Amino acid sequence: MPPNLTIRNLTATALDLQHIERFAAEHVSRGASTLSNARGALISFLNATDFHTKELKPKGDPVSSSPALHRVEPFSTIETDVPAAEPGAEVVRLTFEADGSKYVADVPAPVGRSVTMRRVDDDGSGDDGRGGGGEFTTVYLPHVGFLAVFSSAHPGSWMSDLGDDLRLSVLSIPGTHNSPACYVALPSVRCQFAGIREQLDNGVRFLDVRVSAESGGDSMPLVHSAFPVSLAGTKYFSDLLAKCYAFLEENPGECVLMSVKREGTGRAGDRGMSRYLRDRYVASDPDRWFTGSHVPRLGEVRGRIVLVRRFRVDERVREEGGGGFGIDAEVWPDNCEDGTVGGGLVRIQDFYEIDIGRNVEKKIALSRAHLERAAALEHGATARGDGEALPLYFNFLSASNFFNATCWPERIAARVNPAIVEYLCTRHGVAGEGEKGREVGDGGTGVVITDWVGAHGDWDLIRCVVGMNSRLIVKGEGASPACAVEVDVEGEKGSEGS
Template structure:
């Protein structure tokens, strides 16, 4: 599927400016679109949904690591409906429009072409198409910023180039859209661009993107990566239990892992310290087969509905007060199980009134309403008496 088809599928064919923008790259392959076509202007986003513009009015000087950033795990795994492959329902455009700003892209190199994969599964998408979609979206949302983590998730097949070289060539088609520096950016320098998190190795890549190649596989505890360039990232990615766990037990334990890192991120006063918190998990063994969707959204267990990570995370976020930094929260099916989950994460970047503060006006409104009703009744009685009609309220 080409870029234009993906864009329209996501419901973005909503105006002449965006239609003109898309016609610039009908095929979805090179040459990459790096500037607006002549005569096309960026539409105003003032009235756009919050998910499309939530970074718009944040301070340029804030470090990206100091924000709460909604993200997705295995972001491209929406094309295959197999329960243990699919991790998303929204496509890339849907994710961006909903407020997702961290994308976890897993790639494999086949016949010198970078394809999106989930482990051994090939998803039927090319990296070049997904990047074109992001570039087009950033053109119409120039004050937003993205973080893209690229991982080699499958051994190269029938290819004459190194995976790292293929990624470099792909990014080099639109260098103005990327920040491949190895330090933490502030929001102002990343607006309209993509920060690379590099989860692949290769020759001469020592200073290419923020290096997360020390990522541990399925650790039971959060771990911290210290890069050569003084960037620190603490990560929670315990996605599969070591022993068989029932659905309620797995959700409770994974939920505890998630909340623990949320609390750590909020408590740490070092705004330059990154936190990446994966809410995803699954289980597949002789006793239990629990898909990513069941863990994220919930499922029936012993004839009783067990709410998943998403609704529990939503409840946790609702009871927190004020502005709080949670870091990157990478989720499965963030649009399912809790309708306002992404919005709750976004809102933690802003000061929020407490629930009590939101309710102070209700007693006043009630008193005023009662006073108005009483005034109307008394006035009506007085008028009826003056007209000699008496009162029907006796």
């Protein structure tokens, strides 16, 4: 027997479950061509991604139809008396009412991905979930019968809903690891399925960029360690920037955090690269960049790239920048479980040396623990008495082992990403339910950085992270929290104070 359906409402709107219909399920071939399906299946096999050549859809008329009466208050969870769908054999159609409108969700969704609820009229007609009625996104976990409901932010402009006064520290920001490593490349080198613009359009706001630098040159090829990100020709930093600039022109309410690190075989050092970056790119478009050394408020950086510096900076560049050049992440702790950078301005989980059979579960646990640390932060709180912002939490879900094909980036992502989706949906932001049982503040995630999102339309992880900003929207611009959380940047726990 399937478990009873549990519903978690991660929005500011009360949801009333009013009606339930149960359908026998049928597996229907997707509309894509045979060639496309074959190609998708091959990629799925090689890269451990989940590709469906068939969709699970309701068959015929409902087997049963009954009214329901379950209210799910904002930011709350209930277990209903409704049995969840029998996996693979059944589709349950749920009708909710919210703010006077009706919405329909089928669980599970046709291909098991996050979907936007369909708004319907009393006669059952309505939009297709992509129009003006798309206020809610659902993520369903069939093995536990758990439905999480998020507010549907427009993926390309979700920051526009947030107040200018919010520090980036308290935002829930999805990111990608080795972001431009999305081209045809060695499987140990490629980290992403989707290109930079597709990532940005789907909500990613942190890009991890590695470049090689030559003495006397400023072209800066994109690399992953010593390897180029593409086997089909060199890709350059300038091309990546052009895509970011175009995105920000079209979405001026957004910002992009960009971590830049020197790797590869180029002969220039960090200080030379800092001059190239400043002279060739930042100085030529200063309005497109934020190179301050503090964690900014969102209003300071809309329409701009926020530089996170993972390299040593030339003293002349530092001095001309007023004592800094970007958020200082220069002394990066290696393979860390909870490291600090920049005097505690950044806290990092970047445990990456992994063996799929031995410690992938450790990686998942460390990722969940860092999510919980970030959840304790609260808008308006300070980490120190000098008015500095709370630290930025960088949480790398990525890991790899070059010498073990089962531990290449996409295969680790196939294990870690679904585990983190489940954690975010079921436990994140719930007091006492995290990895360490801590209390929570705003329930944010910090910057969550992952591999291989967007494969075959699977943006669930990005949708979950973005959805965690709802509490900040509720508080509104300029709102003050009921209490502040002082964070010990060296220790495990924070303390609450009024």
